[in-house]
Amino acid sequence: MQHRLGDFGQPEGETVTGLEVSGQIVGLGEPGGGGVSGLAVGDAVVAYLSDGGGYAEYAVAPASLVFPLGGLGLRTGGAAALVLTTAYGVLAGAARIAPGDTVLIHAAAGGVGSAAAQLARALGAGAVYGTVSTPEKAEYARRFGYEAVFVREGFVDAVREATGGRGVDIVLDPVGGPTRLASFDVLAPFGRVAVYGEAARHPDLHLPVLALWKNNRTLTGYNIGDLARRDPALLRTHAPRSLSLAASGAVRIDITDEYLLENAAEAHRVLQAGANRGKAVLKVS
Structure with a gap:
């Protein structure tokens, strides 16, 4: 959606959106x-697909970024490449999660957020909290193992109370703006906001x-596209x-909506309205 809206700059010539796919190899x-x-x-x-092209019956992918399904079905695999790799990369790579860390995840009901909560547990997190935009999304997000899920407005006081005033070691933030700024106020000493x-x-x-120096705070970032361009070997470890954690059952991708490829515009309308939960996939008929 953000590519379509131009958030990452204007495309050069004609482009096809879609950054993750699953299917069978038809040529090498x-x-x-x-x-x-x-x-x-x-x-x-x-x-x-670092350069897009997933909204199609046939896609071309660099061999370095193609992975065996490893026991996952095609439907789940189609929802996994971007979501799971991003969730793992932001936790293990950018935030440098360590056993016992407490984690706060904004957009806790989304595709990456719901996967990140489970991955954080698998990587040894001591406690995982989340924020969402509505009470309805909070109810949905709780199924992914959060200690508590808060409506985002007023989350600072809620997190401080839940952690006895200490704050959290890691905040995962895909939201930005005032949410990002307020996230620094809930960091424990040497805490990290990972964007x-x-x-x-x-x-x-x-x-x-x-303010970062005086309060022992860190700001870090994760962008899978940059990693694919500059260090694909590292991305291949994430x-x-x-x-494998998804194939083992330690992490579940909750696919809540499935659209035919020709109805991709409807999927974008739902995403842009912020009405999505979990993960949506496009199916090639």
């Missing part, structure tokens, strides 16, 4: 399959560095680990 590399190893025609795989999106589309913040 150059004619004859040169340059690709470890994959075969007919394999069931999941792929991250991985700008869903609310607020203007960028101008943060005073002195994706299989998160996919």
Whole structure:
């Protein structure tokens, strides 16, 4: 959706949206399959498409970002490449989660948020809290193992009370704006705000560095597209680990909506209205 809205700049020429897919391999590399190893025609795989192209019956993916399903079904796999890899990367890579850490996840009912709550548990988090925009989303999000889920307005006081005034070690923020700014107020000493999106589309913040230094706070970020371009080998460590946790049952991707490919515009309308919960997928008929 953010690509369509132009949040990442204007595309060069015609582009096809869609950053994650699952399916069967129908061709490899150059004619004859040169340059690709470890994959075969007919394999069931999941792929991250750093340059888009997923809203299609056939997609072209770099071999370095194609992964075996490993026991996941195609439907679940189609919802996994971006969501699970981002959730794992922001926790393990950007936030450097450690056993016993307490975690606060904004947009707790979304695709990444619901996966991140479960991944945080699997990675040893001591407690996991969430925030959402409505009470209805709070009720939905609680099924993913949160200690408590708060409506985002007024979350600072709620988190402080829940943690006995200590705050949390990690905040995952895909929202931005006032939510991001207020997140620093709930950090424990050496706490980290890990940014991985700008869903609310607020203007960028101008943060005073002195406040970070004087209060032992850290701001960090995770962008899967940048990682795919500059260090695909590191990205290849994040994706299989998160996919294996899903295949083992430790993490469940909750697919709440399924649209035919030709109805993708309707899926975007739901996302843009903020009415989504869990993960939506597009099905090629």
